[in-house]
Amino acid sequence: MIIKMLDYVGDYGENKDIARRLRIKEIMPALLDGEVVILDFDGVSGATQSFIHALIVMPMREFGDKFFELVSFRNCSATIKQVVQIVSEYTQEGMASEG
Amino acid sequence: MKITFSNVDQLKSFNYFLRTNELFDSSNLEIVSETNWMNIHPACISFAAAIAAEIGKENSHIKVRNEQAAIYLDRMGLYDFVNDICPVPYMKHEEAGRFIPVTKIKTESEQSQFIADLHPILHLTVDQAEVIKYVLGELIRNVIEHSEAKNGAFVTVQYVARKKKLSVGICDTGVGLRASLERYHMPVDDLDAIRLALTPGVSGTTLRSGGTGDNAGAGLYIVKSIVKMARNYFVVYSGDSAYKMHKYDKRVKYGPRLNEDPFVDKHTAYDGLPNFGGTLIGLDINLGNEEEFSRTLEKIKVSYSQAIRARKKRHYKEIKFE
Helix, strand or coil, X not given: CEEEHHHHHCCEECCHHHHHHHHHHHHHHHHHCCCXXXXXXXXXXXXXXXXXXXXXXXXXXXXXXXXXXXXXXECCCHHHHHHHHHHHHHHHHHHHHHC | CEEEECCCCCHHHHHHHHHHCECCCCCCEEEEECCCCCCCCHHHHHHHHHHHHHHCHHHEEXXXXXXXHHHHXXXXXXXXXXXXXXXXXXXXXXXXXXXXXXXXXXXXXXXHHXXXXXXXXXXXCHHHHHHHHHHHHHHHHHHHHHHCCCCCEEEEEEEEHHHCEEEEEEEECCCHHHHHHCCCCCCCCHHHHHHHHCCCCCECCECCCCCCCCCCCXXXXXXXXXXXXXXXXXXXXXXXXXXXXXXXXXXXXXXXXXXXXCCCCCEEXXXXXXCEEEEEEEEEEECCCHXXXXXXXXXXXXXXXXXXXXXXXXXXXXXXXX
């Protein structure tokens, strides 16, 4: 499944309600079915940490290693890449402490 | 209530602005200024508008002595929130490129629209707009999600193109930081609540390190860090306390170090201020390009992970050695 983020968020990802909807209605069901998910940020210039957090933290926690096998990010600007990495790192730090 | 504007209410001396306000009688509001000219920080405008909206337009008034001051406040949108009209007729110029008058934002969709309109209104390039979209995206969302403010967020933005400097004020009259954090944390007072709110990984929605699926407790820390890296001022006022992060000296060659504890940053903490039930945030930021912003985020990424690791380590049980 390819999710064209531009179609949902416009040119900037800051609306957490949209992130949450995408997570619940698209990402989680696809991962449950073992489907590959590509988040394509083509045309999106940036995103806030809150937005990316609402989009991916729950699937990361629920699916663990499977998340990293099945989910990838495409056409990310330098800013989006950094924000995704920030969220990914602190989430994994939190997961590690919970065992 | 009485809010007094001077002609130098900028973040550098923001404590003077905060101390002169009288916030004890909530039956009416008087916004006054005795000065002949005015160039005040957008945080002052947001603050006055938020309180006027809380008290009610019919009970709020502006009393200024000087015509230019009245015109200035009218252009910044403050007369829209009081029961007066600007006493001076004047030709309204296009504000584009210089400021966004105080705007009330209550919903996610209003937030998205406001952020989408930012760079054309302020005449910023897409690159320059990245940082301000980020900062406002986080701050407005915080108000909508956590403040419980019935009137939402009051946002004012000013841009000085010559210095590439943006000044932002965002205010709400919600429950304030202390009440917002008390559900899961135990701030001992308003200043402690501000400190916790600026600490990475502290969220008002959970005790869990790393946050919930929807909140991480990272937003304010990242915004403060962006301002610090840009070597500018950052102010938070809530309850009877305020925190002002000072400018990082431009002569220091290597960039600022990002600290987990906001009280380790060069700052001034104030308590005993007039008690304000909501939260006010003011900041200045210099606009760079996307590459600089990306480098800033890289630094924040490293500091954030270190902070989370350090916090975890503090919770490790100690081995007894005899």
